[in-house]
Amino acid sequence: MDSLRHHHFTIRSSIATPKLSQFSDFHRDVVVQAKHQERVEALGDRCKSGCDVDDEQCNCKMLFGCVREMTSYDIAVLIAGGYLDSNPSSDTYGNFTISDNYLNLYDADDGVIDKLQYLKGRATDANAGNKNICQDVMQNLFSACNPNEETCTDPNSQSFALSAEEVCDAVNTRKKLLFETIGDEFDGFANKFAP
DSSP, rough: OHHHHHHHHHHHHHHOOOOOOHHHHHHHHHHHHHHHHHHHHHTTTEEETOOTTOOOOHHHHHHHHHHHHHHHHHHHHHHGGGGOOOOOSSSTTTTSSSOTTTOOOGGGGGGHHHHHHHHHHHGGGGTTOOOHHHHHHHHEEESSSSSSOOOOOOOOSEEEOOOHHHHTTTTTTTOOOOHHHIIIIIIHHHHHOOO
């Protein structure tokens, strides 16, 4: 038994325990944490949900604020959603994942500029407490692709309702949408002059 203890002791004492500093560069860790804190502060309240799910007035006010910040590009990307090819190495990057002949954009292909102007006119602070106006704005904001899907490749037969948070997340979008696609499908130009 003594030889077993001696063997165990010999093995334990022969294993050098590494210095903690070999595994972690404390100075680098502090710098990384400081950069992370700067990013969090730069985001401000963007990542924080300011409203309870059941607080209609708060959610409506948040929605209206986001609609007022939204651009026509943002609303086009919001509506097209998962029907946009988001793979930068793809030949069709920024274009639709299916032929626009099979994509139903409902009233968005009549012109997102006019649609956004209408919504911004409704999304005033004075209207934030009006449940009917809030519902009207929400009903005019939709996605052609199921927001729970990462990408859509089959023709759509319905539109999908969005939450106020999903609308707010679409403001200042970083998704690419080709100008050619916007011109063909979202500005209403093709429909105004079609025979």
